[in-house]
Amino acid sequence: MSRRSQGRREESPGPGLRQASRFDVVREGARRDDIEIVHYEPQARPGSAAERRLARTVMAFFFLAGLAAIAFLVVYIWWPWRFRLGGGSQDFYTPLLGSTLGIALLGIGFGVLTWGKKLLPKEVSVQDRHDTPSSPQERELTAQTMLYMADELGVKRRPLLGVSLLAGLAPVAAVAAAPLIGGLIEDPHENNQLFRTGFAPADNDGVITRIRLVREDGRAVRPADISAAGQLTVFPGIPQGVSNRYADSPTLLIHLREEEAQVARANNLRAGKQDYMWANYIAYSKICTHAGCPASLYEQQTNRLLCPCHQSQFLITDNAKPIFGPANRPLPQLPIEVDDEGFFVARSDYQDAIGPDFWERP
Secondary structure: EEEEEEOOOOOOOOOOOOOOHHHHHHHHHHHHOOOOEEEEOOOOOOHHHHHHHHHHHHHHHHHHHHHHHHHHHHHHHOOOOOOOOOHHHHHHHHHHHHHHHHHHHHHHHHHHHHHHHOOOOOOEEEEEEEEOOOOOOHHHHHHHHHHHHHOOOOOOOOOOHHHHHHHHHHHHHHHHHHHHHHHHHOOOOOHHHOOOOOOOOOOOOEEEEEEEEOOOOEEOOHHHHHOOOOOOEEEEOOOOOOOOOHHOEEEEHHHHHHHHHHHHHHHHOOOOOOOEEEEOEEEEEOEEEOOOEEEEEEOOOOOOEEEOOOOOOOHHEEEEEEOOOOOOOOOOOEEEEOOOOOOOOOOOOOOOOOOOOOOOOO
């Protein structure tokens, strides 16, 4: 509460700052700043059984929050999370993260509320507002007031409260940092995770087998299956190659017209991809490099591939370079050829990372 004052109240000597109690100093500082303490009521008598009981309640909330936050970190780092058919412990990964984080936040919230509502004193003050600067003595009074407020928190008298607060907040702070650094726990380059798809050639006892391009029903694709200016979504011809296990592998196989194929071949040569096309056929990743949506709307007349999510457009005849929209990286191109039986195969895996840009790219 406040009311407007035209001038400052005349200062009186008041009690000596060093001889008076800290509360008297606070009251004097409030008086000099035109603040009247209308009501002051301690809620729990210092040292009483009620105060000790409330302190234990607050500590229990904070310790519960700390334990729940530690449980969140344990689940986040070590609990199995990869999806498997048939269910298993990985099905509890997300529910456990949500429940442990919720308990941690509730523990902190209830602890702070109990501390403020039950342990801190109730006070009602009225202040007259003024705009003149404070004197050095008033600044000292303000400092003493802040120290008094710290005393009222009861941490000095009840040190376990401060310990429990630290024990609860420190793990919660680690929870906030976990998603930011969690991706650094596992090396993204181990086993070429960022650059390996289902089209990587198989090594069978030293014999390299190139992976066929197949339809969604698993049938291998021949050149005659796609008419000029047509396109077909293909997948790696391996076990579960059409499943979500290889969600980074869907590829758009396009049959270009003769004159357009010549332009695409020339641009491939300029980009150092002289063996990526086979005849007039070219293949690009179907996963947009902006946000991972399926870039599958093919305009035959303009040779543009459109992503329906955010309207990124890629020019097929120029290494799928982005020419419109938020995407800033071309679609990766899959090197292709035809095997001895006349079916399309991948000459190698993709040579660029699939999908949205990651942290090593600008």
